[in-house]
Amino acid sequence: GNSVTQMEGPVTLSEEAFLTINCTYTATGYPSLFWYVQYPGEGLQLLLKATKADDKGSNKGFEATYRKETTSFHLEKGSVQVSDSAVYFCAIAGGTSYGKLTFGQGTILTVHP
């Protein structure tokens, strides 16, 4: 079945620092890749997605590129803000599992002023 390995946290950064959260996956076929974000007290929200190799998903200054050769989908942001403090989840869908999402363990990001 599908699986996702996500960078261990927590990650603590100063405002305007560069962010990378690593994510690698295993799957059969051609999965779609997602990053979800969970702000305190809220549900998971889709941050960005990519559905085929070399696609770049982007939203709110965050980017991630679907790298089939390295089976990776690393999340990056050039300059983080305090409001980016949240838990970030990498997820995949597809391959042998058509509708369900398979998540990584989540990475807690804290950004200090």
Add this chain to the structure above:
Amino acid sequence: EPEVTQTPSHQVTQMGQEVILRCVPISNHLYFYWYRQILGQKVEFLVSFYNNEISEKSEIFDDQFSVERPDGSNFTLKIRSTKLEDSAMYFCASSEARGLAGEQFFGPGTRLTVL
């Protein structure tokens, strides 16, 4: 903006008791899901539901679990006889379309504590 809602936000129960977790999906969505997250662990898929029947379920979703859409707006998860290891955050999600085309919208979760 439409959203998925879940009640209660926190449920405390005694081991062996039945619990029902409730979700109201987004009104025009047709596909419904339950996930759970045990503290410190990954978010895990439990079950997907479409057209009043289960589409897919994980090995976690054993005979103690059941889902229902009783009235066209609610989507419930019932745990028949809770165990200590059922303590987790339970997330409901819904999507308009199935599979890769259907973005899943998540509720804020219900924290279940089994004593």
